[in-house]
Amino acid sequence: MSSTDLVPSSGAQAVQALARPxxxxxxxxxxxxxxxGLDILRVQEIRSYEPPTRVANAPHFVKGVVNLRGVIVPILDLRLRLGQSGEYNAFTVVIVLNVAGRxxxxxxxxVSDVLELGVDEIKPRPEVPAAMDARFITGLGKLGERMLILLDIEAMITSPDFGLVD
Incomplete structure (x- = not known):
């Protein structure tokens, strides 16, 4: 076997070959x-923020819709949905997701980066008081001193709270 037999032919295969099982x-x-953090497999693309077309009577966190290559895409401000506020600046981005067929x-x-976490680096979600909604937290990722809140973005988007999916 030559050393070239060990090199995968495409980039996707290379990433897969290097990934921990x-x-x-x-x-x-x-x-x-x-x-x-959210599952990278749900991400379709990352775009800079552009003001969307407003939709009448939408919840406060639904900023509107954009036309993305012929597909009308609702834009939700996750910051507002999670009770935060945020200004729109050069760093503000839209993560385009494909969840539940939408x-x-x-x-x-x-957006920071893409991280791979092993099972030993993912801790179960903490028990929190009922006043805090942890339904959509799947766990906590720990990399050294860095702590990530891991979200079940599909469950969050398809929940009745969001009102996007029947």
Whole structure:
């Protein structure tokens, strides 16, 4: 076997060959001072924030809709939905997700990077008082001193609270 037999032919195969079998990849982003992670497989693309077309009688966190290559995409400000506020600046981005057969954009303060976490780096979600809604937290990712709040973005987007999916 030559050394070229060990090199995968495509980039996707290379990433797969280097990935740990027990690892999961998360796109990390910031809202305020907190860092969150969501399953990278739900991400379609990352775009800079552009003001969407407003929709009448929409909840306060639904900023409107955009036309993304012929697909009308609702834009939700996740910061507002999580009780935070945020200004729209050069770092504000929209993460376009594909969840439950729908394309949805979420506004966040900034995107950090893609991290792979092994099962030993993912801790169960903490028990929290009933006043705090932890339904959509799947766990906490720990990398050294860095702590990520891992979200079940599909459960969050498809919940009745969001009102996007029947």
């Amino acid at each position: 027990d690892g999961r990849q998360f796109l990390t982003f910031r809202i305020g001072e907190e860092e969150y 394309v949805v954009g979420i506004v966040v303060d900034s």
